[in-house]
Amino acid sequence: MPVSGPNSALKCLVEAARLRGIDTSVERIQHDLVLDDREPSTKLLLRAAAHIGLKARAVRMGWRHFGKLDQAFPVIARLRNGNSVLVVGANVVNGVPVVLMHDPLAADAAALPIDEARFTEAWTGEVLLLKQDGAATEEEPPFGFAWFFPMIRQQKRLFRDVGVAAILLSVLTMAMPVFMQIVIDRVLVHRSIDTLHVLIVGMMLAILFETLFSYMRRYLMLYASNKIDAQVSMRTFAKLVSLPIDFFEHASTGVVTKNMQQTERIRQFLTGQVFSVALDCVGLIVFIPMMFLYSVPLAIIVMASTLLLCIMMIAFLPAMKRRMNDVYASEASLQGYLVETIQGMRTIKSLSLDARQRQVWDQKLARAIDNRFRLGSFALVAQSLIQPIDKITQVAVMGLGAYMIFDGSMLVGALIAFRIIAGRVTGPLIQLSQMIQQFQEVSLSLRMLGQIMNHEVEEGRSGRGMRAPIQGEIEFSSVRFTYPGASSPALDRVSFTIQQGHMFGIMGRSGSGKTTVTRLLQALHRPQDGLVKLDGHDLREIDLDHLRTNIGVVLQDNFLFRGTIRENIAAAKPGAPLEEVMEAARLAGADEFIERLPRGFDTMIEEGSANLSGGQRQRIAIARALLINPPILIMDEATSALDAESEAIIQANMQNIAKGRTLIIISHRLSSLVACDSILVLDRGQVADVGRHSELLGRCDVYRHLWYKQNRHLELAS
Numbered sequence: 088m089p090v091s092g093p094n095s096a097l098k099c100l101v102e103a104a105r106l107r108g109i110d111t112s113v114e115r116i117q118h119d120l121v122l123d124d125r126e127p128s129t130k131l132l133l134r135a136a137a138h139i140g141l142k143a144r145a146v147r148m149g150w151r152h153f154g155k156l157d158q159a160f161p162v163i164a165r166l167r168n169g170n171s172v173l174v175v176g177a178n179v180v181n182g183v184p185v186v187l188m189h190d191p192l193a194a195d196a197a198a199l200p201i202d203e204a205r206f207t208e209a210w211t212g213e214v215l216l217l218k219q220d221g222a223a224t225e226e227e228p229p230f231g232f233a234w235f236f237p238m239i240r241q242q243k244r245l246f247r248d249v250g251v252a253a254i255l256l257s258v259l260t261m262a263m264p265v266f267m268q269i270v271i272d273r274v275l276v277h278r279s280i281d282t283l284h285v286l287i288v289g290m291m292l293a294i295l296f297e298t299l300f301s302y303m304r305r306y307l308m309l310y311a312s313n314k315i316d317a318q319v320s321m322r323t324f325a326k327l328v329s330l331p332i333d334f335f336e337h338a339s340t341g342v343v344t345k346n347m348q349q350t351e352r353i354r355q356f357l358t359g360q361v362f363s364v365a366l367d368c369v370g371l372i373v374f375i376p377m378m379f380l381y382s383v384p385l386a387i388i389v390m391a392s393t394l395l396l397c398i399m400m401i402a403f404l405p406a407m408k409r410r411m412n413d414v415y416a417s418e419a420s421l422q423g424y425l426v427e428t429i430q431g432m433r434t435i436k437s438l439s440l441d442a443r444q445r446q447v448w449d450q451k452l453a454r455a456i457d458n459r460f461r462l463g464s465f466a467l468v469a470q471s472l473i474q475p476i477d478k479i480t481q482v483a484v485m486g487l488g489a490y491m492i493f494d495g496s497m498l499v500g501a502l503i504a505f506r507i508i509a510g511r512v513t514g515p516l517i518q519l520s521q522m523i524q525q526f527q528e529v530s531l532s533l534r535m536l537g538q539i540m541n542h543e544v545e546e547g548r549s550g551r552g553m554r555a556p557i558q559g560e561i562e563f564s565s566v567r568f569t570y571p572g573a574s575s576p577a578l579d580r581v582s583f584t585i586q587q588g589h590m591f592g593i594m595g596r597s598g599s600g601k602t603t604v605t606r607l608l609q610a611l612h613r614p615q616d617g618l619v620k621l622d623g624h625d626l627r628e629i630d631l632d633h634l635r636t637n638i639g640v641v642l643q644d645n646f647l648f649r650g651t652i653r654e655n656i657a658a659a660k661p662g663a664p665l666e667e668v669m670e671a672a673r674l675a676g677a678d679e680f681i682e683r684l685p686r687g688f689d690t691m692i693e694e695g696s697a698n699l700s701g702g703q704r705q706r707i708a709i710a711r712a713l714l715i716n717p718p719i720l721i722m723d724e725a726t727s728a729l730d731a732e733s734e735a736i737i738q739a740n741m742q743n744i745a746k747g748r749t750l751i752i753i754s755h756r757l758s759s760l761v762a763c764d765s766i767l768v769l770d771r772g773q774v775a776d777v778g779r780h781s782e783l784l785g786r787c788d789v790y791r792h793l794w795y796k797q798n799r800h801l802e803l804a805s
Contacts, residue, residue: 094124096132096171098191099163100217103173104139106161107219111139114554118632123662126169129213136217144216150203153177153186156216161189163215174214230540231533235357238318245311252304254372255296260511262293264504271500308363312354319350323536329544332611333571340430341423346539349532356529364518374511381505382497385484389509392480396473403469404527410462411531417455419535424451477513484509545631546613552630557637558622559718559749561585561608566617568607577603579772580617585765587622590741590750592760594790595769601753604769605721608751609638639712643724647696647704652681653688656710663714671714674744676736677706702733709737713744720744723753757794766790 097113104111116122116135127135129145136143154177156162161175175198176187186206187198239246266286274283327347335343378386428435428444435444484506491497562584569576578600585591593601606612607619610626619626626634636659647655656671657663668688672678680703684690696704709725726734737744738759744750752760760766761780768775768783768790776787783790 094126095191096127096163096165097122097135099171099173099189100132100135100139100141102189102191103161103163103217104141106175107141107217109140109219112554114633115630118636121661126171129165129215132163132171132215136215141217141219145213146216147212148214149212150184150207154184159216159218162217164188165211165213165215166209167211168209230537232357234540235315235319235353238315239357241318242311242314245307249304249307249311252300252307256300256304260297262290262297264507266290266293267507268498268500268504271503272498273500316351316354319354323347323350323540326540326544330539330542331545332606334542337571339419339423339426341421341426342419343539344426345419345422346535349536352532353529353536356525361522364515364522368515371512371515374508378505378508378512381501381508382488382491384491385488385505385509388483388487389480389512392476392483393513396476399472399476400469403465407462407465407469408527408531410458410465411527413458414455414462415531415535417451417458421448421451421455424448480513481506546610546627552633553624553628554630554633555622555624557634557718558587559585560587560622561719561749562618562620562623563604563607564618564620566607566614566619568603568612568614570612576772578607578614581769581772581774582617583767583774583777585749585751587749588747589764590745590752590762592763592766593751593753593769594755594757594760594766594793595775596789596793598771599769600772601769602723603772604767605640605723605751605753608719608721609640610634636715637717637719639715639717639720641705641709641712641720641722641725645704645708647692647699647707649692649694651689651691652684652707655692655707656688656714658711659715667714668710671710672706674713674740675706675709676733676740677703677710679736680706702730706733706737717748719749719751721751721753724755725752726754726756726759757790757797 094113097116100116101111101113116139117124119138120131120135122131122135133143133145153174156177160177161173163171164174165171171191173189173191174186175189178185178187178200180200183202185200185202188201188206189198266289269286270283273279274286324347327343375386375390378389424447428448435441485502488497488502488505492499492502563581566578566581567576568578581600581604593604595601603612607614608621608626610629610631613627621629621634648658653665653668654661656668656677660667665688669678672681672688681687681690692699699707705725709722712720726737741762752763754760757780763780765777766780766783767777768787770789775789776783778787784794785791
């Protein structure tokens with residue numbers, strides 16, 4: 088029997104998904120779930136199935152169950168050696184029961200019939216049952232309250248149990264007012280000690296069960312809320328990182344951060360306040376009839392006052408909404424200013440801007456506090472009107488109840504019981520009226536978070552793009568691109584070709600469009616006109632993640648993550664062995680300073696890379712780009728922050744770095760472009776010339792002028 092091999096489980100999953108009408112790939116799943124080439128555990132495989140839109144369940148079963156699966160095929164069978172095979176059916180061949188097995192690594196696509204003895208010898212008894220998740224294929228609604236409902240529906244069993252507990256709790260809650268009524272109106276009047284003992288025992292049991300159901304309700308609510316919290320946080324963060332670069336370049340970091348923080352408030356409102364009030368309102372089914380059963384006049388007073396409170400809260404809403412919008416705008420501005428100050432602290436210190444920053448902060452803070460005070464004081468007016476109405480209602484109930492006791496139409500115990508039940512009625516209804524205010528606050532939070540969630544994701548993230556091996560031939564054909572809000576194009580009818588495996592230089596004055604070329608190649612932006620082709624394919628046809636994992640990029644100013652040097656170099660390949668990390672560091676010229684550090688590759692990089700020099704950060708970034716061995720490597724002013732010695736090390740290794748890949752070098756220093764096979768000269772977004780160094784010196788004015796300007800000292804020395 089075939090024993091399969093590396094990635095067999097994921098290959099089985101991809102094949103099963105294909106048979107279920109879902110198009111995906113092993114590489115796509117590995118990238119999205121950050122998996123390496125090792126066989127995934129059953130837990131990871133279930134997670135991968137859910138990620139691509141399949142419902143999966145791991146079960147243990149015997150050989151005879153295969154004949155009963157019918158429509159459940161194909162299933163993934165786990166083998167004793169840790170690998171997996173795909174079972175696509177069961178049959179009887181020459182009177183012998185067999186399963187039809189597909190080995191994902193076999194060259195022959197035909198299913199092999201395997202008998203019981205051979206199959207069970209290799210099989211663990213575990214299979215994964217798969218079916219398409221109908222909810223995953225539904226179009227996601229625009230972000231709003233409806234966006235949360237599918238996640239809440241997934242926990243419907245838990246919420247059903249909470250509802251049952253709430254109803255039982257409401258019934259048990261009636262024990263206390265009934266107990267008070269009987270004690271006052273029956274036990275005390277007739278001095279019935281035996282009845283009192285029975286009532287006390289009954290109340291103890293009622294309190295015990297009430298405590299138990301109350302705990303169950305709160306525990307189930309906490310469990311369901313945490314599960315929803317996790318899903319909401321994962322989905323909102325996944326949306327955030329899938330947004331195009333334009334979004335982050337035009338949005339304030341502080342505002343984005345504040346908008347992302349709204350998920351907790353929205354979730355808490357939906358699964359906390361709304362559901363709790365809804366459960367309390369379930370008790371009204373019991374409490375309102377009981378209240379009218381005790382006294383119709385008193386019940387009418389309670390219901391009328393509650394209705395009045397609701398009308399008052401609705402009347403306050405428009406003015407409250409305006410004040411909430413003012414609070415949001417001022418606090419978002421304050422948050423944005425705080426983040427900007429922290430990010431620019433080095434500049435603030437170097438320019439001695441402390442006093443100016445404090446002054447602006449104080450002004451923004453005063454505006455935010457004033458708006459918050461206006462909202463709070465307005466809410467106080469509403470609350471101040473609610474309290475006297477509630478107390479007047481209590482006085483009216485007790486006053487009218489007293490008159491009813493005097494004329495004999497009501498007993499003292501019944502009045503006390505009515506008062507307890509009335510509290511159970513007015514509590515949820517008052518909470519419901521107050522929740523209208525909270526609804527306005529959450530609606531504002533929805534609008535804030537909706538600025539992220541309703542934004543279009545990057546093009547090319549459908550998962551259906553090409554994932555063919557990338558060779559490295561690049562072609563720009565009449566490309567025109569203008570940044571949003573700009574008056575003139577960054578690139579205007581730019582055409583050139585980079586041959587596979589060539590070293591290609593790009594130069595030009597500041598603002599000529601050099602970096603824009605590389606950003607279009609990474610699909611960070613899409614050109615408005617023209618085509619960008621890679622290996623003859625339109626860049627828009629290539630899967631976005633596949634494209635970017637095959638392009639290494641080193642910028643002039645690179646961001647390093649908080650963690651060890653080894654973790655930063657291996658950021659794009661977390662499972663890389665130390666030998667590969669060390670080789671990448673050697674090529675980047677980073678090994679010489681890393682070896683001098685007390686903890687070597689395990690040295691922690693502080694936030695903002697404060698414990699490394701600019702040149703050291705740059706060399707780590709170069710090593711990080713080289714580790715994935717990309718077929719295309721972009722070095723955008725990558726050596727600008729290096730000292731002469733470090734740059735010499737990089738330049739000496741340049742031939743090894745460029746070997747077997749297309750290398751694109753952007754540099755103001757033309758001396759670093761001399762060895763390039765071809766150099767693109769850009770001027771004001773247009774192609775001035777393309778050629779070798781010697782050719783450009785003879786015919787390109789822009790190149791020649793800059794070359795002689797940079798090398799004037801050599802002429803003077805001679």
